[in-house]
Amino acid sequence: MSNFSVGFRTKGAILVLALQGELDAHTASELEAAIRKCQEENSYQIIVNGENLQYISSAGLGVFMAHIEEVRENGGDIKIAALQPKVFNVFDLLGFPMLFDIVETEAEALARFENAEA
Amino acid sequence: MARSVHTKTIPSSTRYLEDVRQFVVTLAQQADFPEDTVEKFKIAVDEACTNIIEHAYGGQENHEVDIAIIVEKDRFTVRIRDEGAPFDQSKYHEPNLLEIAKKRQAGGLGVHIIRSLMDRVEYRTRGQVNEIRMTKYRTSGNAQNGETK
Numbered sequence: 510m511s512n513f514s515v516g517f518r519t520k521g522a523i524l525v526l527a528l529q530g531e532l533d534a535h536t537a538s539e540l541e542a543a544i545r546k547c548q549e550e551n552s553y554q555i556i557v558n559g560e561n562l563q564y565i566s567s568a569g570l571g572v573f574m575a576h577i578e579e580v581r582e583n584g585g586d587i588k589i590a591a592l593q594p595k596v597f598n599v600f601d602l603l604g605f606p607m608l609f610d611i612v613e614t615e616a617e618a619l620a621r622f623e624n625a626e627a
Numbered sequence: 628m629a630r631s632v633h634t635k636t637i638p639s640s641t642r643y644l645e646d647v648r649q650f651v652v653t654l655a656q657q658a659d660f661p662e663d664t665v666e667k668f669k670i671a672v673d674e675a676c677t678n679i680i681e682h683a684y685g686g687q688e689n690h691e692v693d694i695a696i697i698v699e700k701d702r703f704t705v706r707i708r709d710e711g712a713p714f715d716q717s718k719y720h721e722p723n724l725l726e727i728a729k730k731r732q733a734g735g736l737g738v739h740i741i742r743s744l745m746d747r748v749e750y751r752t753r754g755q756v757n758e759i760r761m762t763k764y765r766t767s768g769n770a771q772n773g774e775t776k
Contacts, residue, residue, distance in 0.1 A: 512645065534680070534681065535645070566737070568737075575732060576731070578731055599670060603740065
């Protein structure tokens with residue numbers, strides 16, 4: 510049984526993926542499927558809400574890496590919000606803050622998308 | 628604090644990663660490591676097992692991964708053995724995030740994580756058996772803690 514799930518919400522044109530549980534090499538395919546679904550629906554403004562994400566390994570981080578270029582080429586972005594400190598540490602260890610917009614709250618991520626459009 | 632060895636064998640499938648993490652966390656907590664260090668062991672062991680499952684065994688699930696945790700007064704060592712394809716350190720390059728993103732490739736980050744989190748990482752191959760040995764030493768404060776138990 511998988512202990513990871515992705516919830517979808519929309520905020521206008523922006524899609525919020527709410528991650529829950531533990532993201533590892535076994536569950537990364539679920540995040541992969543979720544991001545592919547966004548792309549198939551031409552939703553390229555994506556916020557990943559990590560408030561309930563308990564754990565991430567490089568397999569999970571690799572999913573973001575594999576899709577960020579395509580999302581940005583289509584005028585969008587993947588903004589990562591509300592990570593727990595222990596999860597943020599793994600992002601930080603690999604230098605993700607250099608490549609990704611990582612913010613403290615979902616509201617901040619929304620504001621950044623809105624400001625970019627203004 | 629006496630030396631203790633704890634072993635666990637899992638089939639070579641990612642569905643057992645969660646069990647491995649729990650195994651490591653329980654032992655590291657029992658050995659009185661602080662929470663942030665426990666978290667480091669958990670990630671390093673997950674990454675090492677993932678690499679074995681996906682690379683050494685190429686995703687084939689009909690093999691075994693042997694994990695041993697050795698708790699000593701001054702250190703915590705995780706030894707993982709497999710009989711798959713050996714990891715060739717000479718072909719390993721530190722990952723460059725921008726290049727990985729451009730190539731749209733997932734992966735290649737696990738070894739970097741292991742090396743960043745553990746004090747010592749050694750690879751060995753003897754006959755058919757590959758071994759990764761990852762060690763973290765206690766800081767003096769933690770060692771004292773362990774002695775009083």
